[in-house]
Amino acid sequence: MTQKRIELRIRGRVQGVGYRYSACEQARRLGLRGWVRNTDSGDVELLAEGGEDQLHRLLEWSRSGPPGARVVAIDERWLEAAGDLDRFEIRR
Numbered sequence: 001m002t003q004k005r006i007e008l009r010i011r012g013r014v015q016g017v018g019y020r021y022s023a024c025e026q027a028r029r030l031g032l033r034g035w036v037r038n039t040d041s042g043d044v045e046l047l048a049e050g051g052e053d054q055l056h057r058l059l060e061w062s063r064s065g066p067p068g069a070r071v072v073a074i075d076e077r078w079l080e081a082a083g084d085l086d087r088f089e090i091r092r
Helices: 019-029 052-062
Strands: 003-013 033-038 044-051 070-080 088-090
Touching (some): 003 052, 019 033, 019 052
Antiparallel strands (some): 033 044
């Protein structure tokens, strides 16, 4: 399985709707490692590493997010896996 890394910046109504918590649960279910956090600008940043198929599934989920979220845009950046992450967590 090809290991990759993806960086996402999710824009829209994504804070105060449980986006980070839901993204963390989704990533853990998919067996991914990384983190998710709110930004001061009102976006959510997410970094995940793992199998390419699982990353595509997380990206697809991120396009809508949890109930109450309204995603208007996602900036995505694909990178080679670095292997420096051991779990998926919510960062403050």
